[in-house]
Amino acid sequence: MAVADNIRQMMTRSSWIRRMFEAGAELKAQHGADKVCDFSLGNPNLMPPPEFRETLIRLARDDMPMKHSYMPNAGYPAVRGAVADYIREEYGIGLKPDNVIMTCGAGGGLNVILKTMLNPGDKMLVSTPCFVEYRFYVENHGGTLEFVPGKQDFDLDVEALEESIDARTAGIIINSPNNPSGRVYPEETIRELCAMLERKSSRLGKAVYLVSDEPYRRIVFDGNKVPSLFKFYDNTIIVTSFSKDLSIPGERIGWLAVHPQADDGANLINGCILCNRILGYVNAPALMQRAVADLLRITIDVGEYQYKRDKLYKSLQHMGYEVRKPEGAFYLFPQAPGGDDLAFVDMLRQELILAVPGRGFALPGYFRLAYCVDDEIIERSLAGFSRAIKKIPAA
Ligand SMILES: Cc1ncc(COP(=O)(O)O)c(C=O)c1O
Structure with a gap:
């Protein structure tokens, strides 16, 4: 067999998002791309801020020697220093450039930290609904991912997480603002979670780490702010x-940072640097590192996503969809009318609307809409959403 058994298995249960993306390509070929309203993929539609282009032009003109060469596996020291300064400002704790590693996006960073942390059979926990690539990332490195149901309002259920922690638990992954719910976990919940993790770690006699996946941190609405986990729990690793927030997912650039007081922190960082190398990333892209170092406080216009959220949220609610208003990211996660997410997503497809069933995020009965699309698509989709819900018999 050319393909290993575990990869074969992963291929068969491969992400719903990708599956919908492929189904969408078919639908577009059949009806024309301009007829299909594609809400399936979190691929930001906004152009990167103008500063990004200007920075790239400046860097391309710069004759710095060796500017496209290999570098230390953790990234350029000056870039790690700039990120450390930003973390001090944004997260309210001081840390050294040595605590920061530049990565190939959050996906790359998550694989680096999970490879570093996990022994065969170790468990990571995640609250559902969640980004299901986590399961592949954990299994890539010999671990298992356990899904722990979140609350009805998509907040973390700290008691349920506590009950799921045992001697094999290496850590918890959290993601706020959340993909797919858009939920920002309130500070009260975060404090409760961190107190629970302190308690559990001391009872187990080992650290239970918190891996915080934060690529949407700066996409928050109505003055919301994502609490700083670094302030509440030392055994935290931030990946982002x-x-x-710069609309550059194809460029594969991000960072991870280990709390300066984390248990075994120096080893954890050195392990991550090694894993960044041996996973084959070697180092994060050189030009992108230098670009983002100058753009750490720049973001796309979040107001544009807030406008899209408001438009779609209000319209769906008015039509009778049960949907919670998200505080951040660019997703809505309504209940599937009739209760069957697969059946409802299929009904939407008949209306040429592409959505992802909730089971793609470990929570059947819902569906996800990635509204990082042109306003015109949102506008055009509304009649289809309205027809679809009207086809469901009243309960
Ligand atoms: C919650 C979450 N984590 C991680 C990622 C991976 O992002 P990146 O492009 O930084 O690898 C995504 C991408 O959609 C995501 O939604």
């Missing part, structure tokens, strides 16, 4: 990227 510029994919969403």
Whole structure:
């Protein structure tokens, strides 16, 4: 067999998002791309801020010697220093450039930290709904991912997480603002989670690490702010990227940072640097590192996503969809009318609307809409959403 058994298995249960993306390509070929309203993929539609282009032009003209060469596996020291300064400002704790590693996006960073942390059979926990690539990332490195149901309002259920922690638990992954719910976990929940992790770690006699995946941190609405986990729990690793807030997911650039007081922190960082190398990333892209170092406080216009959220949220709610108003990211996660997410997503497809069933995020009964699309697509989709819900018999 050319393909290993575990990869074969992964291929058969491969992500719903990708499956919908492929189904969408078919639909577009059949009806024309301009007829299909594609909400399936979190691929930001906004152009990167103008500063990104200007920075690239400046860097391309710069004759710095060796500017396209190999470098230390953790990234350029000056770039790690710039990120450390930013973290001090944004997260309210001081840390050294040595605590930061430049990565190939958040996906790359997550694989680096999971490879570093996990022994065969170790468990990571995640609250659902969640980004299901986590399962592949954990299994890539011999671990297992356990899904722990979140609350009805998509907040973390700290008690349920506590009950799921045992001697094999290496850590918890959290993601706020959340993909797919758009939920920002409130500070009260974060404090409760961190107190629970302190308690559990001391009872188990080993650290249970918190891996915080934050690529949407800066995409928050109505003055919301994502709490700094670094302030509440020392055994925290932050992983993030510029994919969403600079609209550059194809450029594969991000960073991870280990709390300066983390248990076994120096080894954890050195392990991550080794893993960045041996996973074949070697180092994050040189030009992109230098670009983002100058753009750490620049973001796409979040107001544009807030406008799209408001338009789609209000319209769906008015039509009778049960949907929670998200505080951040660029997703809506409504309940599937009739309760069957697969059946409802299929009904939407008949209306030439592409959505992803909730089971693609470990929560059947819902569906996800990635509204990082042109306003015109949102506008055009509304009649189809309205027809689809009207086809569901009243309960
Ligand atoms: C929650 C979450 N984590 C990680 C990623 C990976 O992002 P990146 O492009 O930074 O690898 C995504 C991408 O959609 C995501 O939604």
